[in-house]
Amino acid sequence: MSKVIGSKGLGRRQAMQHLLWGGAGLLWTFAGGVPRALRLGGEAEAAEMRGLTFGQISDSHIGFKAGAHPSAEDTLSEAVGRMAALKPGFVIHTGDVSHLSAAGQFATAAEIMRGVKREVFYVPGEHDTIGDDGKLFFERFGRGGGSPGWYSFDTQGVHFVGLVNVLKLTQTGLGWLGPEQLQWLDQDLRHRGASTPIVVFAHMPMWSIYPQWGWGTDDAAPALAALRRFGSVTILNGHIHQVIQKVEGTVTYHTAYSTAFPQPAPGVGPGPGPLKVPADKLKALLGIRRLDLVADRMTVADTTLA
């Protein structure tokens, strides 16, 4: 990519480069929740509006090693380098920062993530909370005084909500938010105008992708009910190490690439274990995400490390 698109003053020339860059990965735009193809005229129109650019990194699994697989440290470093080049306003990390919830793995991840040179907002994955309910994770990455760990913040008129759905998985392995968090979310959203763009990020998918492997959140329905009245809701998840999208009214869902290893398509094979691929194919299955919000339109561009 030759030029970074800033959040303001997007010219036609830049818009075309933007489009080309998007073409390297997946490019989706959503206006009021409805996906539409990008048109050059649309970009010119968008150039008149203020915008926000941020990044998503997910499932870095620092500590993961398997056979000839390159280290998760190396692939995260590469992802971080690419993210830094995008110069996003900030970055969110949607969990499984570590592989084994080990203090050293969190420290290594934090050190590598420093390379994005931007503030990073984390939520934990189930690999970050093994054995201690996320104590070490929240000590290092927590917001708002550590556990229970969910939080929200506002920037440029957009409301961001970080949820924690990995602290108590259901017996079938699904994520779980719990009544306390759901009540907090309801309060957090209650007094916001329906035109406020909302971005929700959490580790496990907020919709049912493949429940047999625990790829979903058991009590997502009340959270979605609280979100439904908003005109633009973007839900960003990790966990399944592949990009899957879904649109439901004004709510769009996106799972993200991992920076460490791919996982099989839903239900393909005996389990959700790391997908074994030839070394030269691996980086085409790892990646990062860039998001641009211009007016009420969210553009989501996934690009691989290949």
Place this chain on the structure above:
Amino acid sequence: MKHLPRWRRPFFALAALPLAIVCTSALLHRGQVAAASPAAAAAAAAASTMKPAIAISNYSFHPGILTVRKGSTVIWVNRDDDVHTIKSTDGPEAFNSPALDTGSRFGFTFHQAGTYRYTCSVHPYMHGVIVVR
């Protein structure tokens, strides 16, 4: 007697003097048994504290149901590329392993009879049972 130290055996034989000659061969025989006994005892001990292994592969426990004697130590070995844990959900004693990476092991010694159910805290749809008799 089989646990007597070697140096005391002749004294024991002397104490049994009236029967000494008659029993010499028998005593010798028993001595041989006693001599073999540490190995046999070791084997017996090994059998009672033998460490039955449960392999974790393809997101399940193999065997899914394992029956062992009281006092047995069960070892779990993670053969998956993913992380697993061993966490009891029901039974007379509780156990909870740390995160087990590929190739890592966890052992637990069952001192109380009963039925133990356990899962993996990272993948709670995995279930296993240990029956201790």
